[in-house]
Amino acid sequence: MRLAADALEVRLKARHVLRGLSLVADEGELTAVIGANGAGKTTLLRALAGLIPIAAGTALIDGRAIGQWPRAQLARLLAYLPQERTVSWALSARHIVALGRLPHQPLGARESAGDRQAIAAAIAAMDITALTDRPVSEMSGGEKARVLLARALAQQPLILIADEPAAGLDPAHQLQLFSHLRAFVASGRTALVALHDLSLAARFCHKLVLLNAGRAIAAGPPAEVLTFAHLSAAYGIRAQYRTIDGVATVLPLDLLP
Amino acid sequence: MTQPAHRPLGALAGLSLLALIAGTLSLTIGPSGFGFGGAGEAGRLIFWEIRLPRALLGALVGATLGLSGAALQGYLRNPLAEPSLIGVSGGAALGAVLAIHLGLSQQLALALPAGGLLGASAALLAVVALAGLQGGPITLILAGLAVSATATALISLALNLSRNPFAAIEMVFWMMGSLADRSLTQVWLGAPLMLAGMALLLTVGRALDALSLGEDAARSLGIDARRTRLAIVAGVALSVGAATAVTGVIGFVGLLVPHALRPLIGHRPGLLLPASLLGGASLVLLADIGLRLVEPWADLRIGVLTALLGAPFFIWLVLKTRSELAP
Numbered sequence: 001m002r003l004a005a006d007a008l009e010v011r012l013k014a015r016h017v018l019r020g021l022s023l024v025a026d027e028g029e030l031t032a033v034i035g036a037n038g039a040g041k042t043t044l045l046r047a048l049a050g051l052i053p054i055a056a057g058t059a060l061i062d063g064r065a066i067g068q069w070p071r072a073q074l075a076r077l078l079a080y081l082p083q084e085r086t087v088s089w090a091l092s093a094r095h096i097v098a099l100g101r102l103p104h105q106p107l108g109a110r111e112s113a114g115d116r117q118a119i120a121a122a123i124a125a126m127d128i129t130a131l132t133d134r135p136v137s138e139m140s141g142g143e144k145a146r147v148l149l150a151r152a153l154a155q156q157p158l159i160l161i162a163d164e165p166a167a168g169l170d171p172a173h174q175l176q177l178f179s180h181l182r183a184f185v186a187s188g189r190t191a192l193v194a195l196h197d198l199s200l201a202a203r204f205c206h207k208l209v210l211l212n213a214g215r216a217i218a219a220g221p222p223a224e225v226l227t228f229a230h231l232s233a234a235y236g237i238r239a240q241y242r243t244i245d246g247v248a249t250v251l252p253l254d255l256l257p
Numbered sequence: 258m259t260q261p262a263h264r265p266l267g268a269l270a271g272l273s274l275l276a277l278i279a280g281t282l283s284l285t286i287g288p289s290g291f292g293f294g295g296a297g298e299a300g301r302l303i304f305w306e307i308r309l310p311r312a313l314l315g316a317l318v319g320a321t322l323g324l325s326g327a328a329l330q331g332y333l334r335n336p337l338a339e340p341s342l343i344g345v346s347g348g349a350a351l352g353a354v355l356a357i358h359l360g361l362s363q364q365l366a367l368a369l370p371a372g373g374l375l376g377a378s379a380a381l382l383a384v385v386a387l388a389g390l391q392g393g394p395i396t397l398i399l400a401g402l403a404v405s406a407t408a409t410a411l412i413s414l415a416l417n418l419s420r421n422p423f424a425a426i427e428m429v430f431w432m433m434g435s436l437a438d439r440s441l442t443q444v445w446l447g448a449p450l451m452l453a454g455m456a457l458l459l460t461v462g463r464a465l466d467a468l469s470l471g472e473d474a475a476r477s478l479g480i481d482a483r484r485t486r487l488a489i490v491a492g493v494a495l496s497v498g499a500a501t502a503v504t505g506v507i508g509f510v511g512l513l514v515p516h517a518l519r520p521l522i523g524h525r526p527g528l529l530l531p532a533s534l535l536g537g538a539s540l541v542l543l544a545d546i547g548l549r550l551v552e553p554w555a556d557l558r559i560g561v562l563t564a565l566l567g568a569p570f571f572i573w574l575v576l577k578t579r580s581e582l583a584p
Contacts, residue, residue: 046473049473049477050477051473051476051477071476071479071480071481072479074479075477075478075479076479078477079477080473080474080477081474082470082471082473082474084471084473086471087469087470088334088468088469088471088526089334089469089519089524089525089526090524091469091523091524091525092523092524095523095524095525096469096470099466099467099469099470099478100478102463102466102467102478102479102480103478103479107463135524148470151470155478
């Protein structure tokens with residue numbers, strides 16, 4: 001399913017956070033939104049998940065405006081993982097992951113075989129089998145992040161929108177996360193993530209959108225977006241895009257004077 | 258440390274049994290002896306006029322307070338929330354106090370609960386007008402505090418201006434909360450509203466579960482934030498407003514019960530709703546039975562007893578939290 005925005009404009013409290021932004025996240029592709037703190041990444045993701053109103057322009061899911069989708073139906077095809085990772089109660093990992101099944105369960109229904117299968121698959125995918133009975137209050141930040149991502153996977157969405165899913169993960173779990181995201185899109189689904197780690201973006205994403213002050217200043221394959229000029233304009237740093245042993249990476253060198 | 262395997266249905270069944278036992282005991286225990294009222298006209302009167310209304314009110318009010326506390330804690334994602342937080346019990350107390358102050362309650366016994374209901378409705382309207390139907394939990398807390406503070410100030414004013422010391426004492430006693438000397442008429446007045454409010458609150462379980470992940474995640478899971486807020490505010494207002502109007506303010510039940518039961522059902526806010534309903538009913542019924550059994554307590558108001566139980570619970574909570582936070 002295709003996620004597309006055109007000339008998108010979003011205001012929060014009368015302040016323009018996004019202006020004239022166009023973006024396409026196609027099925028089968030892992031698309032990342034990158035940009036400095038405050039560039040508008042989270043706002044863009046929230047707008048595309050239908051959580052905040054759009055001031056102008058269009059945002060379409062499968063050709064239909066996001067606001068036109070009934071909430072319940074949207075919840076069955078789009079999962080959104082917020083950047084904030086607070087869980088209010090000392091729920092166990094199993095219970096948290098099971099929340100991803102809510103949109104698929106009729107009111108008052110108990111867990112179906114399909115629900116249990118989706119939950120088990122998400123738990124295996126995020127390598128949290130050892131955590132299933134542990135309350136979230138006794139998990140580390142990275143463990144919690146994996147449990148919350150498993151919740152989104154258990155929702156079995158066609159489109160996954162995840163805000164900084166890799167933050168706080170150790171290198172092994174980062175690699176695991178991205179190989180799962182690649183497998184997710186390889187099955188014909190769509191993933192849009194916000195990222196800070198440019199090397200992960202360079203290596204694993206099919207397409208990048210670079211935001212600067214609410215506008216997209218570059219979009220396309222990583223090698224075209226992560227250029228010296230773009231990175232210095234968006235982040236105020238000197239950085240180099242390199243390929244080491246066939247793996248693309250970005251090496252930040254220093255701050256621009 | 259891992260949690261033990263949870264048997265939520267077992268916990269709910271146990272709580273149902275407890276509530277059933279407490280209800281039966283409440284109907285059969287009293288100063289006039291054990292049994293369903295006993296023989297003769299006197300026994301019949303004791304059962305229908307004293308024990309039945311008292312047991313029904315105890316169960317309904319306890320259920321209302323437990324459920325409302327659980328719903329508000331879940332919605333506000335704060336374990337310190339309690340039913341009086343959104344201002345309706347303050348409003349109900351003010352309405353009843355005004356009914357006493359203006360002398361209406363002397364002319365018509367039902368003026369007291371009716372005044373309470375009017376006060377609760379006025380408080381609800383004020384809270385909704387202040388907090389709106391959109392917006393986060395924090396506006397609701399602030400609006401509730403503002404309305405409660407206003408009600409408290411006006412109650413103090415009524416007490417201060419009361420020329421009749423008996424009326425002042427009646428106001429103070431009424432605010433302590435009591436199940437004694439209530440008739441079936443008062444039950445019929447309050448029960449439909451309490452039941453309607455509870456029915457509304459029992460519909461928000463899924464929303465509360467989803468809200469554990471925060472508001473954005475809950476909405477992305479298909480939860481209608483506006484409908485949830487409306488159901489919570491209206492449900493708590495109807496049930497707690499009616500309960501307070503009939504029995505006065507019974508504190509701590511709505512705070513203590515969800516807190517104590519949360520570990521039993523795996524901390525799930527949705528399941529905590531029916532659990533707290535049953536737990537609240539059991540607690541109030543058992544506290545009321547305790548008042549009847551222990552002779553020197555006979556004149557003690559149930560609101561005073563629940564407060565006496567609540568205070569040490571809080572101290573225990575502080576110590577527990579402190580040991581958990583210790584390095």
